Amino acid sequence: MPRDPDRTRAKILAAAVTEFAANGYAGSRIDRIAARAGANKRMIYHHFGGKQDVFEAVLADRLTTESATEDLVRLWMHEALERGDGDIVGLAERRRLAVAQVESVRTAQGEGALPNDLDPSFLAMARLALDVFPLAFPQLVRVYGDNGATSNEFREAWTGFLQDWYKPRERSRAKPRLKLDRDGVARAATRPGQPRRP
Amino acid sequence: MPRDPDRTRAKILAAAVTEFAANGYAGSRIDRIAARAGANKRMIYHHFGGKQDVFEAVLADRLTTESATEDLVRLWMHEALERGDGDIVGLAERRRLAVAQVESVRTAQGEGALPNDLDPSFLAMARLALDVFPLAFPQLVRVYGDNGATSNEFREAWTGFLQDWYKPRERSRAKPRLKLDRDGVARAATRPGQPRRP
DNA sequence: CGTTGGAGTAACTAATTAGTTACTTTGTCC
DNA sequence: GGACAAAGTAACTAATTAGTTACTCCAACG
Known part of the structure; x- marks a missing residue:
């Protein structure tokens, strides 16, 4: 299978959305995101930086939608609990x-x-x-x-x-x-x- | 200072309320609860069982109040995120x-x-x-x-x-x-x- | 071609953390 | 007063986990 950094990044992001929506920041595991994305853990650090950066990328990616889905609401809750109302991503x-x-x-x-x-x-x-x-x-x-x-x-x-x-x-x-x-x-x-x- | 198991238990519970409201289940630390309670970590296991049991005790203790305070709402959020609507404590x-x-x-x-x-x-x-x-x-x-x-x-x-x-x-x-x-x-x-x- | 840098891998590390072991102290009941 | 169980302590363990090291692979560009 050919290399495709954009696709890898996207797969990691999608896996991270699921992971963070389900488990929150503290409960989420980098290894689990990597596994679900079918990517090497090291790639997460390569493409995003660290756990915190992945979390922010997830928030920026998924925090805006027309209708409130369950995943979105869970992310809003985690956002509120972790970050309060300071430094709102994608304001x-x-x-x-x-x-x-x-x-x-x-x-x-x-x-x-x-x-x-x-x-x-x-x-x-x-x-x-x-x-x-x-x-x-x-x-x-x-x-x-x-x-x-x-x-x-x-x-x-x-x-x-x-x-x-x-x-x-x-x-x-x-x-x-x-x-x-x-x-x-x-x-x-x-x-x-x-x-x-x- | 004299021994007082009830007081110790109460101090642990109070510290746990603060810890869990602030950090959720995954983000909370048993050591931190012990430190805040001024008790030995072992006492938490002695009086409650394990981390999960402390969490449940916190929910049972604090999940019912007349008015919605910030701590209570945070606990409700953590409760919803961790446990959904199954097995509601203190129903x-x-x-x-x-x-x-x-x-x-x-x-x-x-x-x-x-x-x-x-x-x-x-x-x-x-x-x-x-x-x-x-x-x-x-x-x-x-x-x-x-x-x-x-x-x-x-x-x-x-x-x-x-x-x-x-x-x-x-x-x-x-x-x-x-x-x-x-x-x-x-x-x-x-x-x-x-x-x-x- | 060959070299250069980003994409990707596997194995490791250092720190953290829930839970335990093995012990001492204290109050209480006979 | 001594036996006994509950209350309490300190140090340890085993597992987990974010982040790293030290590599290989590949593709594009000259």
């Missing part, structure tokens, strides 16, 4: 995306799909917070209800709830989506219109 | 607290302080999500605006925004709290009524 690019999202909120407000008397920047952040929460804190979802955060039941119920909240004027029938059982524990009701398989 | 106690919070949401709905046509369980979770977000993802707050998540400016603006959103009927004047500067980057305006020191 300019990320701001550009944020501004675009604020813009789309503004449009939605114009169309009556979102409350138009709230600040669009904060509203965009709030939407992000509510989207990210179940991915970031699945155990808290389980504390408030029985359905796992990744289950279809929960996802649909949560999306429905958010839509009702976002569009306060048009609250149609919107009756409780959860009911409490005898122990006072929340349980998702099947969504209306959702076929239940027998 | 019963945490559910009890969640139910109480849902109850207080229900009361607030009755008083008109919260929209009364939304499911109280989901509304309680949403409030938690919005409270926790700035503590969990300070870097994203910085992407959407200039004020740090811990600054008074941000905290007050965020609280104000949430109150306006929670009480949709009584939206008073509520004009944008953020304005975009020439780069399209959000900036918090000083809150009305907030004295600005010269």
Whole structure:
């Protein structure tokens, strides 16, 4: 197989994304990244420098996406835990995306799909917070209800709830989506219109 | 100084809370916990078992509180990253607290302080999500605006925004709290009524 | 061609770290 | 008062792991 430094670098980066998303900085292993990339460990130092540099490269590569996927949210969490809000990697690019999202909120407000008397920047952040929460804190979802955060039941119920909240004027029938059982524990009701398989 | 196993155990646990909140599981060091506790490392194994057991003891001890503090949120993040939503420690106690919070949401709905046509369980979770977000993802707050998540400016603006959103009927004047500067980057305006020191 | 420098490999090192061993001290109960 | 178990200490071990050394290989360029 022919040499191809760019491909090697890319394979290492991809392996590092997986490793760091799964294990965080301290929990990640250079050897494991090398193994998964099918590359020699020495190549990581050759192409990136050191562990810290690989981590930063991962952040720079993957920290900006339209929709919040599980891997991305985990990287955000690791970023926050390791680095706080100082020295944000790829800030300019990320701001550009944020501004675009604020813009789309503004449009939605114009169309009556979102409350138009709230600040669009904060509203965009709030939407992000509510989207990210179940991915970031699945155990808290389980504390408030029985359905796992990744289950279809929960996802649909949560999306429905958010839509009702976002569009306060048009609250149609919107009756409780959860009911409490005898122990006072929340349980998702099947969504209306959702076929239940027998 | 007299022997006091309970006190030793408590000191170790307190040191472990700090260590794990700061560094997560993989990043935490048994030696550091021992040093901070002023105890011998061996005592950690004596009183708890192993590193994993100390971690679980920390989770059980600190995972339930009324208000979300920074340490608690960091522990929640580490818990989610390390353990996902399986095998939740102290589930019963945490559910009890969640139910109480849902109850207080229900009361607030009755008083008109919260929209009364939304499911109280989901509304309680949403409030938690919005409270926790700035503590969990300070870097994203910085992407959407200039004020740090811990600054008074941000905290007050965020609280104000949430109150306006929670009480949709009584939206008073509520004009944008953020304005975009020439780069399209959000900036918090000083809150009305907030004295600005010269 | 041949030489030069980046790409790649294998084996090593130095440090760190969870967990243990083998021991001493202390309080308590008879 | 002495026996016994729990509380505590210091030094050790075995494994892991980031980073290095000292090489070989290959391709392009003159």
